[in-house]
Amino acid sequence: xxxxxxxxxxxxxxxxxxxxxxxxxxxxxxxxxxxxxxxxxxxxxxxxxxxxxxxxxxxxxxxxxxxxxxxxxxxxxxxxxxxxxxxxxxxxxxxxxxxxxxxxxxxxxxxxxxxxxxxxxxxxxxxxxxxxxxxxxxxxxxxxxxxxxxxxxxxxxxxxxxxxxxxxxxxxxxxxxxxxxxxxxxxxxxxxxxxxxxxxxxxxxxxxxxxxxxxxxxxxxxxxxxxxxxxxxxxxxxxxxxxxxxxxxxxxxxxxxxxxxxxxxxxxxxxxxxxxxx
Amino acid sequence: xxxxxxxxxxxxxxxxxxxxxxxxxxxxxxxxxxxxxxxxxxxxxxxxxxxxxxxxxxxxxxxxxxxxxxxxxxxxxxxxxxxxxxxxxxxxxxxxxxxxxxxxxxxxxxxxxxxxxxxxxxxxxxxxxxxxxxxxxxxxxxxxxxxxxxxxxxxxxxxxxxxxxxxxxxxxxxxxxxxxxxxxxxxxxxxxxxxxxxxxxxxxxxxxxxxxxxxxxxxxxxxxxxxxxxxxxxxxxxxxxxxxxxxxxxxxxxxxxxxxxxxxxxxxxxxxxxxxxxxxxxxxxxxxxxxxxxxxxxxxxxxxxxxxxxxxxxxxxxxxxxxxxxxxxxxxxxxxxxxxxxxxxxxxxxxxxxx
Numbered sequence: 155x156x157x158x159x160x161x162x163x164x165x166x167x168x169x170x171x172x173x174x175x176x177x178x179x180x181x182x183x184x185x186x187x188x189x190x191x192x193x194x195x196x197x198x199x200x201x202x203x204x205x206x207x208x209x210x211x212x213x214x215x216x217x218x219x220x221x222x223x224x225x226x227x228x229x230x231x232x233x234x235x236x237x238x239x240x241x242x243x244x245x246x247x248x249x250x251x252x253x254x255x256x257x258x259x260x261x262x263x264x265x266x267x268x269x270x271x272x273x274x275x276x277x278x279x280x281x282x283x284x285x286x287x288x289x290x291x292x293x294x295x296x297x298x299x300x301x302x303x304x305x306x307x308x309x310x311x312x313x314x315x316x317x318x319x320x321x322x323x324x325x326x327x328x329x330x331x332x333x334x335x336x337x338x339x340x341x342x343x344x345x346x347x348x349x350x351x352x353x354x355x356x357x358x359x360x361x362x363x364x365x366x367x368x369x370x371x372x373x374x375x376x377x378x379x380x381x382x383x384x385x386x387x388x389x390x391x392x393x394x395x396x397x398x399x400x401x402x403x404x405x406x407x408x409x410x411x412x413x414x415x416x417x418x419x420x421x422x423x424x425x426x427x428x429x430x431x432x
Numbered sequence: 433x434x435x436x437x438x439x440x441x442x443x444x445x446x447x448x449x450x451x452x453x454x455x456x457x458x459x460x461x462x463x464x465x466x467x468x469x470x471x472x473x474x475x476x477x478x479x480x481x482x483x484x485x486x487x488x489x490x491x492x493x494x495x496x497x498x499x500x501x502x503x504x505x506x507x508x509x510x511x512x513x514x515x516x517x518x519x520x521x522x523x524x525x526x527x528x529x530x531x532x533x534x535x536x537x538x539x540x541x542x543x544x545x546x547x548x549x550x551x552x553x554x555x556x557x558x559x560x561x562x563x564x565x566x567x568x569x570x571x572x573x574x575x576x577x578x579x580x581x582x583x584x585x586x587x588x589x590x591x592x593x594x595x596x597x598x599x600x601x602x603x604x605x606x607x608x609x610x611x612x613x614x615x616x617x618x619x620x621x622x623x624x625x626x627x628x629x630x631x632x633x634x635x636x637x638x639x640x641x642x643x644x645x646x647x648x649x650x651x652x653x654x655x656x657x658x659x660x661x662x663x664x665x666x667x668x669x670x671x672x673x674x675x676x677x678x679x680x681x682x683x684x685x686x687x688x689x690x691x692x693x694x695x696x697x698x699x700x701x702x703x704x705x706x707x708x709x710x711x712x713x714x715x716x717x718x719x720x721x722x723x724x725x726x727x728x729x730x731x732x733x734x735x736x737x738x739x740x741x742x743x744x745x746x747x748x749x750x751x752x753x754x755x756x757x758x759x760x761x762x763x764x765x766x767x768x769x770x771x772x773x774x775x776x777x778x779x780x781x782x783x784x785x786x787x
Contacts, residue, residue, distance in 0.1 A: 163516030165503045208506040209693040249512045397689045404686030410741035
């Protein structure tokens, strides 16, 4: 059996160095990465990369920095599995393998010129942060921007300093809620769905971008439809276990769609009749 | 059909031909392992080949998409060093049935879809395919005429068809022509044998009847109506979720990617390995949510992947009618029976709508 090296293999990884690690909560850390050859990771908000730790494994992680930032890119990682736990033990200067970006990302050219309603549940804020930062960088191209964020407890609040900044901005409407409060919490208490009826939006000219745990979607979509949002203006980003990122391995298949290639962002219209999607 | 592309070889000379193949490169052919089990394996002499065989346990996809295949080699000793690799060898696959050739065509479609899989394409380039046409059904599990895989069309270099005293050989590529020339035991086909071949093909339309009481073109419609059919619920009670059906399927290509570290803890490799949608962890995501938790949903997924989803995606039916899944199933789930009961159920629904 002959064995040859194929440098152009789609499974080849690029080396990325950790520039900075910032703990966000107990379980989540923000990694600032840069390619060792100083090339630019050219991506759209909502796309993901495959991050690999050689000898441990490879996992899909969404990029959470602004696509306009050409100096570095960021990923927000929660320590839940083998690879993510190892990632949390890494130090500044260590090298990871990265391939990508994969997926379609949010259709920003379609959204531009419309109002944007962002609904993030927990770690769902990570891929949406990329969209938020893009919208902030191009603020004049978007209409009203509403951000709704929900998480379990105040201690799980991600990007808390940025959230504070967003909530102070005049050109962004920000609301936040927690499922269970602690004594110091002054904000809203309740599920994220409780925030939706209160947002002041013009449903016809609003695009909603929703990312969160799988259980969240059904209830949020119900509220959005009640608000009068058209089905093709509800954008959802799905989480599936992906192994190749190229529509081959079959792990992320939702009926005839591959989450990694046709998604992870789908409009509600595309998947509303599909079982196994939500 | 051009007569110039056809050659003849006497039946008695087939062993000589195989011996000649062995001189060219490694040869893989069906070998009898007893109890009606056949396998594709490397042969050392022509005697071990069995030309009359029912589909082998594992289809020849194992040479195109090996069960375990190294993707990368890495070393983290000083710096992170990564080398993507491909493993291949020159191989002649001898004696493939048309169903298995159809299976390879399905794999070709998927793995040359963008982004292409270079490892697969390199390996494919080094494999020569020599087929043998079936003049009759291999056994009662086959449903090749339903999916149209019983007549050789494309996907082979040489195709042998058995006539009375001869094999008539279709040369379909220069690679095939090379082999014919090198062995030098072929005669040009005469008009008589050519007519005999045509008659045989016509006769095959009588022997091979549509095994399933519907037509191929009605499949999308049938499956669109059957997502919530009771048939799937019945399968739930029988399926053991062992994954045999997908392992032996010539068109199943789903895989997992894993790593293995050497004992020095510095170097190792990343490999891909066959995986099955029938197994429990396949559709699980972080947090323990499983999008196909019930066995009925997994079996349904398998059938939809064969007969519905890939029609939208690639314009092909991903079943070759080889019958391996039915032959190997421990719970005796039979593809033909499942399709037949789906048709019955949906017909009943249509009638109810009209009455």
